[in-house]
Amino acid sequence: MLVSVVKKLVRSVGVLLVVSFATFVLMYGNGPGIARGVLGTRASEADVRAEVVRLGLDKPLLVQYGDWLKGVVTGNLGDSFFTGQSVTSALSSRVPVTLTLIVLSLLLTAVASVLLGVAAAVRGGWIDRVVQFLSVLGAAVPAFIIAIGLVFAFAVSVRLLPATGYVSPDQSVSGWLKSVTLPVIALLIGSIANAAAQFRGAVLDTLSQDFVRTLRARGIPESRVVFRHVLRNAAGPGLTALSLQTLGLIGGAVIIEQVFALPGLGDLSNTSAQKGDVPLVMGCVLVTIVVVLVVNLLGDLVTAAVNPKARTR
């Protein structure tokens, strides 16, 4: 068990290096363009050239990447080319916002999709049809449109929740909950749709197996059959779907953060990538990779814990 976790960790570091290097390559080579972006359209050629050197953009690709890696290991992610703010401080104020959205959405998605999937599979009938219909709808309608609808309904027409902005929990817990409610619901709907369908399918499959008939024949209450035995066997595909959901959530968060003016990572990645603010982009990519890897690792661990058959040595 420990060996497989360590192997996964090593593989994760490998993924991190590959993806960060690929990002660096994509952003490389645009030194003068970035320098001119920093200095403005009226800068002279000489000023632009000096800025390129000052930002270290004239060094070869591997040297620049190596410098960045060195910085990562020592905890220094550099400073923004444009505002001079340290990347660490820019990230530290924004990561909690995006993490709140993603973690809350993941947790609520997990709970809701398990319950809905099980209800649909076990009860069948109208519940099943409604869940299937809502799954298709939720997957088809973009989170963006759902978000706009939610804002209109709950923030503008009825002043129940704030239309924009993020309140950090150390300022006010109730304010924090209010500010993330609508964004999280917008993200939820798409991801529940997906995961609920997965759980429903897996549970249906498992319910038709022989051991379930045997358990029932032994007189074990149906709720225990479902929640203790069936779910453990059906968890695999659903949990995989949930970890894959994280990618979708991170992408969805970019748009949701814009619509709700939340100062999160998605917004930062978007604007810094467009401007060519390499240190910030690399910082965002780093955090994103780490989040994805952690979630996937957790997903694997939970699957292994829940279902002994899924454990690998």
Place this chain on the structure above:
Amino acid sequence: MRRTTRPAATAVTMTTALAALVALSGCTDASSTSGNAGGKGTLTLGMTQDIQGWDPVNQPSYQGWGAAAVYESPFRCDALGKPQPAAAKTWTFKSDNTGVTMHLRPGMKFSDGTPVNSAAVKEAVKYAATHGASTARFVGMQVSTPDDLTAVISTKPNPLLTARLCDLKLASPKYLASGNRNKAPVGSGPYTLDASATTGGSVYTFVKNDTYWDAKSFPYKKLVLKVITSETATINALKTGQIDGSLITQATYSQAKSSGLKIQTQPSEVARLLLTDHLGKKIPALGNVDVRRAMNMVFDKDAMAKNLFRGLATPTPQIFRPGSAAYVKDLKDPYPYDVEAAKALMKKAGYANGFSIEIPYLQGQNLDALMPVVEQQLGLLNIKVKQVTLSGPNAISELLSGKYPIPMWVLGNYGESRLDIADYILPDGIWNVMHQTDPTVAGLWKKVLTDNPQQSAKDQQAINRYVVDQAWFVPMVSTGTIYAYNSKLKVRKSTDPSGLHPLLWDFQ
């Protein structure tokens, strides 16, 4: 298969309960979500783009409320670019535009305690001449300091001296020398930045400096600038009172009006093509004035104002702002909409079969509706327009590089029309991308350099008439920015010489 109701019912109940819990968490204390911006002495403004650091030479005038809050300049320029007292209490300009003697207000201090004196002015000019993107504007400015509160500026004849001094931001010399300019500002403005309530890229909080000499012009104790890049989020924040004011576009104009917000529009831009290759170096056809005139005659300006710009624009044959010195009042449009006459001109010039041009396009600049119209109308003259999309950090420098002799843009104009001439008509103007010289313009501008105001207006209008006659541009409509704000707010008509939006001291 046997169906039992218990697990199903439990599942449904739990999901409903969860949903209710989430919704209920929003039900407490609804009153605090309704707008409390604007009450208790706080002014909350939305910004559609972020503040790019605090270096005093890198502060844009567009949405520059943050810089206006923390920095002060020697003068404030009014709507027509005339100097008003700021750090300088009184002054005397030399009549030939070669300098000014400024007497500074006594007792002013920067936020780090150092005094605002003539040495600080000298440092500020020196810094501006050697840092940032506009060094060319300050190079050659000499500053002498006969005493602590007197600064004498001398330059070569420069009619834009006032504008430059309105732009120059005074910062503590210690701060300028420290190399840490982007982290936090050290100025002498009406507010200071509250770093504890500021998150870069999201919200900037400023607290009033009570010892500021003009404290009464800034009635708000606290200023909050919120960065909201999405227009949807902006209009929602305005409607729900989360912000007191923000720039919007024609897209949300009717929404803003119907939700009871007040609107201020500034006629500050002219949508136009810039035919910078009037010597025909890259595109020989453009060297012929008949071709350029023909291009002016295929645009139905009235229809464009009404339909493309939803009535929020007026047709105009000139690029200058009404009220500015170069503006010719009641100038009759020498190029009325007449496609047949345009075709005849093209035939006369020998270009009945037209020619090809490339027009650069950038997203997010309000060019989306304009481009198809330009392509279509120029197509009537057999001028084939190829749209070249520019994007990314290089876009602006490519646009201005001269690679594309015919940029198309909704360009701003100034209350100080000499700035327009400098940017769009002079050979070194950044928008005169081919940088071609012209003896008539050069001769007139030489006079403007040392003209007194009356004569200057005459000569500037002569330049205006010349470029209209020579069809250096294809002006279409005069439009502007739209500022929407909370109806409870008192906002003066903008005094911005760039005509972009209300300035910090316009919010009363």
